[in-house]
Amino acid sequence: MLNLILREKTIAESDELREGIIVDYDHEGKIVSIEILDASEHVAEPKRILYELKETKAAV
Numbered sequence: 001m002l003n004l005i006l007r008e009k010t011i012a013e014s015d016e017l018r019e020g021i022i023v024d025y026d027h028e029g030k031i032v033s034i035e036i037l038d039a040s041e042h043v044a045e046p047k048r049i050l051y052e053l054k055e056t057k058a059a060v
Contacts, residue, residue: 009032021036
């Protein structure tokens with residue numbers, strides 16, 4: 001299982017987008033976490049994690 005936690009909030013609702021992929025939402029409808037069941041079966045290199053943070057412009 002792979003669980004990507006995007007924010008530390010209480011989960012208000014969960015939706016299974018498709019079999020084995022669950023998205024959790026807070027009370028405002030914002031994504032809290034994404035859970036992928038049996039994640040190692042869906043990727044070529046399960047021990048390798050790559051991520052990218054895209055720069056965003058702050059509101060002035």
